[in-house]
Amino acid sequence: MTQIGQINQAIQNAYEELENMPVEKPVSTGLLTRTEKKEDKPKVNDAVRLLKIVKDKINGATRQS
Amino acid sequence: MAQQDRANVPLDAPIPGQSLTAPLGDRPWQKPARFSQPDVALAFYVDRITKEERANNMLDILENGVPVDVLVDIMQQGGVMEGVHSLDTGIIIAPALVEVISSMADNVGIEYTKFSTGTKDKSATSAEIVFATKDEPQAEVPEIEIEEDMEEEPKGLMARRKA
Numbered sequence: 001m002t003q004i005g006q007i008n009q010a011i012q013n014a015y016e017e018l019e020n021m022p023v024e025k026p027v028s029t030g031l032l033t034r035t036e037k038k039e040d041k042p043k044v045n046d047a048v049r050l051l052k053i054v055k056d057k058i059n060g061a062t063r064q065s
Numbered sequence: 066m067a068q069q070d071r072a073n074v075p076l077d078a079p080i081p082g083q084s085l086t087a088p089l090g091d092r093p094w095q096k097p098a099r100f101s102q103p104d105v106a107l108a109f110y111v112d113r114i115t116k117e118e119r120a121n122n123m124l125d126i127l128e129n130g131v132p133v134d135v136l137v138d139i140m141q142q143g144g145v146m147e148g149v150h151s152l153d154t155g156i157i158i159a160p161a162l163v164e165v166i167s168s169m170a171d172n173v174g175i176e177y178t179k180f181s182t183g184t185k186d187k188s189a190t191s192a193e194i195v196f197a198t199k200d201e202p203q204a205e206v207p208e209i210e211i212e213e214d215m216e217e218e219p220k221g222l223m224a225r226r227k228a
Contacts, residue, residue, distance in 0.1 A: 007138045007159055008181060014160035046103050050161040054107075058168045 093148030
């Protein structure tokens with residue numbers, strides 16, 4: 001695989017991983033907050049995390065306009 | 066070397082050992098990178114590509130048919146060569162950069178390709194040609210008789226001419 005092929009693969013892997021990422025539950029602020037077990041946050045790859053941040057920002061910007 | 070491969074020889078490639086001609090640590094990529102955090106490196110690129118002139122140039126390139134991932138790869142390789150960030154950081158920020166550039170192109174409304182397919186028509190290598198033609202009967206090459214009677218006249222300033 002060429003270097004460009006490798007980068008292409010890395011980019012597509014990040015997109016796929018982002019699609020398969022579980023949706024975060026909203027933080028509960030109700031009465032039973034203390035009794036609820038805190039779930040550990042899944043470790044996210046840096047590439048996927050940055051991609052998510054950028055996607056969220058872009059979607060937020062388009063929603064505002 | 067087969068005739069087909071001759072066109073694929075990279076003549077602009079570095080000479081073997083060329084990387085050893087500079088003192089160790091003299092090249093930008095041999096020094097510690099300016100940005101070690103992916104977030105900061107991404108911010109650096111986003112800041113650069115969103116400037117009007119650069120954005121126009123970049124969108125022209127996309128409009129000419131260069132895929133976004135190829136453009137991002139070229140950009141991040143340039144960053145590595147300039148010592149802006151490491152190669153690993155470049156690969157980490159690549160997907161986010163693809164997304165930023167794609168959204169810029171979407172906003173402007175140009176047609177572009179996001180991912181290169183990577184299925185280029187590959188010309189056969191010399192080994193493949195040899196294996197493919199191994200069992201084929203060789204065409205007989207007619208022998209050409211070379212006349213050796215002709216003597217070449219000596220040339221040059223000091224040559225003696227025959228009378």
